[in-house]
Amino acid sequence: MSSVTIYDVAAKAGVSIKTVSRVMNNEPNVRPVMRERVLAAAGELGYSPNLSARSLAGSRSFVIAVFVDAALTIDHWQSERGADYLSRIQLGATLVCRDAGYHLLIELIDHEGPQVRQEVAALLAALKPDGVILTPPSSDNAVVLELLDRAGTPYVRVGPERAEGLGPRVHMDDVAAAREMTDHLIGLGHKRIGFIVGEPRYGASQARRDGYLEAMRAKGLSVPEFWVRQGDFTFQSGLEQAKALLALPERPTAIFASNDDMALGAIAAIADAGLMTPGDVSVAGFDDSPSSRFSRPQLTTVRQPVAEMSSVAAKLLIERSRGGASTERPVDELLPFTLIHRASTAPPPR
Structure with a gap:
């Protein structure tokens, strides 16, 4: 037995295929009595609309x-x-x-x-x-x-x-989000805050770096060039760049990574160095990924919608x-x- 088509529903309801399409797509400007007639016909015939059938009635592909x-x-x-x-x-x-x-x-x-x-x-x-x-x-x-x-x-x-x-x-607003997270760290008393930048092809990476720098400068805190490290949004890059930060003569007391994966890499680097998070070094991330809630300690982060x-x-x-x-x-x-x-x-x- 052949499958039921939009033409069959239109014929049984006594309407055009355009009307059937409007009803099936929940479009406005269809009279209630007409909508009920089309739905009843579709139900009796067991009709289930598909993309090609719906497209026949208009220029949309859905x-x-x-x-x-x-x-x-x-x-x-x-x-x-x-x-x-x-x-x-x-x-x-x-x-x-x-x-x-x-x-x-x-x-x-x-x-x-x-x-x-x-x-x-x-x-x-x-x-x-x-x-x-x-x-x-x-x-x-x-x-x-x-x-x-x-x-x-x-x-x-x-x-x-x-x-x-x-x-x-x-x-x-990635700039504002990074600025607020940096302000949070500064409010806790941190003055030496390292930052791990994300994948450079993404505009958000630069925006988050700008927000961090704005917050530091607004509080009169200098940012040596070696406190800003280039990552690529991966756990491994966070691990490596955090190790470089921890190896500095005056290591940062906080690390802000521009995504959660890199922040988790930073927590791993801190543990590898025999240090504690946040007792020795605080860590903040960006994204609010599932791993941020399951990590130990749970990660302070920015939730983006x-x-x-x-x-x-x-x-x-x-x-x-x-x-x-x-x-x-x-x-x-x-x-x-x-x-x-x-x-x-x-x-x-x-």
Whole structure:
């Protein structure tokens, strides 16, 4: 027996396939009596809508794509930080898409590869998404933005480095978050605070470094160049850079790492040196990943609203695809961060 199609439901209900599509997608401007008739017909026939059938009734694909950096797949996305970040991006956007009858697709983009232009163009041609959520570094990639603009594909940039003239964005204030965390350490009495910078290709790494430096200078505290160490968001880089900080003649009494994985590496380095966290050296991180709550001691960190940002991005794109948002309206959504105070930070030793 052949499967039931949108045409069968339309015929049984005595309506157009456009009306069936509107009902199945929970769109407004459908009379209650008409909605009930279509749903009753669909129920009797056992109809379950699919993407191709729904697309027949209009120009939408009912697909929202998320561009994720493929270059970090092995080194980072398989780490806890990467897995947690990606799962939160998926969770926030998937819940919104499911409620609206859209499908969410994760697409890996190799920004370092020579074929990035062809790769993105092929994805847009094949998927014809109603919108794209751009995560770093796609959110600032000139080639990706150019192709999306040329194709007329709506997009929202999550956590971009640059703001002006590059389309809608949803973000948090990384500079302010790092500044507040540094102020927290200074408030505990720390004056020698080392900082481990994240992966340099990401705008958030520079922003968090800037926030740390602003807070130190505002309190009149000098920052020797060797107190700022370059990491890459991995546990191993946190371990190595913390060991370099601990080897200084006057070691820092606190280490602030610009993500949790590196902060956990710093805690391991402190233990390897025969020292205690926070008794000898306090440690703070950034992200509020699951490992920050399960580490010993539990990690003081910054919670960034990743799921909330992707949720807002998905809502903006779905509203746009339904014609409910002006294409001229600038979008700049700033979401709040939260400082999470745990046991890894304390006043410095006497």
